[in-house]
Amino acid sequence: MAVAAAVVGTVALGTGVGVWASSDGGSRSDGTSVAGSDGSATSPASPRPTRSYALSQAPRTIPAVRSHTAARGPGWRPQKSDRVVVSDPGLADEGRLIASELGLSYAGQKNDVRAGDVRLALGGGGNRESYTMTVRDGRVDINGPGDAGVFYGTRTLKQEVHGGGTAPEGVVRDEPAKPVRGFMLDIARKPFSETWIEDRIRELGDLKFNELGLHFSDDQAFRIESSSHPEIVSADHLTKAQVKRIVDLASSRHITVVPEIDSPGHLGAVLAAHPDLQLRNASGVATKGAIDISKPASAKLVDDLLNEYAGLFTGNQWHLGGDEYQALTVKDPQASYPQLAAAARQRFGADGTVADLATGWLNDRADTVRAHGRTLRAWNDGLYRGASAQPAGDLQVAYWTGKEIGAREPVEYLRAGRKVLNYNDEFLYYVLGQPQTFVYPTGQRIYEQWNPRVLRGTAAVPAQYDGQILGGSFAVWCDFPNAQTEAQVAAGIRMPLRATVQKLWDPGTPALSWAQFKALADRLG
Secondary structure, rough: OOOOOOOOOOOOOOOOOOOOOOOOEEOOOOOEEEEOOOEOOOOOOOOOOOOOEEEEEOOOOOOOOOEEEEEEEEOOOOOOOEEEEEEOHHHHHHHHHHHHHOOOOEEEEEOOOOOEEEEEEEEOOOOOOOOOEEEEEEEEEEEOOOOHHHHHHHHHHHOOOOOHHOOEEEEEEEEOOOOOEEEEEEEEOOOOHHHHHHHHHHHOOOOOOOOOOOOOOOOEEOOOOOOOOOHOOOOEOOOOHHHHHHHHHHOOOOOOEEEEEEEEEOOHHHHHHOOEEEEEOOOOOOOEEEEOOOOOHHHHHHHHHHHHHHHHOOEEEEEEOOOOOOOHHHOOHHHHHHHHHHHHHHHHOOOHHHHHHHHHHHHHHHHHHHHHOOOEEEEEEHHOOOOOOOOOOOOOEEOOOOOOOOOHHHHHHHHHOOOOOEOOOOOOOOEEOOOOOOOOOHHHHHHHHHHOOOOOEEOOHHHHHHEEEEEEEEEEEEOHHHOOOOHHHHHHHHHHHHHHHHHHOOOOOOOOOHHHHHHHHHHHH
């Protein structure tokens, strides 16, 4: 057969998928199908007796691989006689998973080499989420400096051979641009089932997400079993055994579950069982969802919960919340809440304010969780401007909005040297029922208009701050829980999740158009 012109071969890091010698799809000389420019597979031609192969095309995956060096060869397609082997016993879980997914045998730690092998190995330096995948001589070698990177290599392989396809000959070198690639789920307002959450974990893992946030306490409900305060738990809740299964499944996919017990606001469900700790104004009127932070018993109650759940959520990340404390939304907090003003003066001196007291509360809760070895984050509107008390220096900013009273631009946090996580409500908030000005975000808008530097609204912060932006998180909030069923939520977030991870893995302009990207997602399932 005629061999395609030998035009070039490596996609540079950060540029997505390149253009290859045969860019419109077709069949290799061994009859295996190759991807067309829209991500679809063309029909295989009949095998011909030849040893010449067209130059391979870059894999079509979500997210797109960062670099592929093309080569000539048949590629690799799984056969039942093939095996998965590991060079390190620490990769047994990754090996067993990809073997079961591809219908291969898992042979464990082996040093011999056989045709058809998929070999997983640890080695090298650099980003522990990076990997190299080499398809050559009828075998696949996936190696990386950490087991997470090797796992991501197996996700690439799984996508490449989806539906009977072939992993193209050549070398993939791949790594994420951002270390935090998250999905946050509000299970406080809407009780999602264990099965639904586990299905999302499998989906997230295949897409190379590495965080699942669980917001499980709010005004409406407290959704996880508690031994320290069983009186606060809602009737419809997850048991600790269920949560452990969720955490373990996530860990097997290299996903950290990030819990959030929001305080000092959004504690309505907790306060329903502890009305004596409800914040009341000077007229004795209860303040929705707000705990009275002047009372030592309030701190003890929340610390009891933080300490308890630190033993259940074993990952190294924790979300403290801190947003929308209603005492700070009134015109004169000191006059409206004299007990808070008195406590602030006692702790911070004559000029102490309610904002200082709220900052002190956040710092105290940070001390509690930090003792468990966690890295901490809080919502941007929980870090107050103009307070004499300063939020702890290691608190990362989960930036979600610029609509709060006294809103600060993202660059204020960045100039102060803080690390920031992108939860931009303009693009990344899927709010059930679409209250206020929220509309269900589309994958296309994220794919074409958003990147991690777009922290607020539609404008990007200067590139000089890119290193301080750790990544981001797509979020489902359930303000009107009955607006959609679990199945509708899963369908609604399907393409937004894929667009989000594409831009967190590689923030540059994607090589595929939105139509091509969507067609690829439909083909991969």
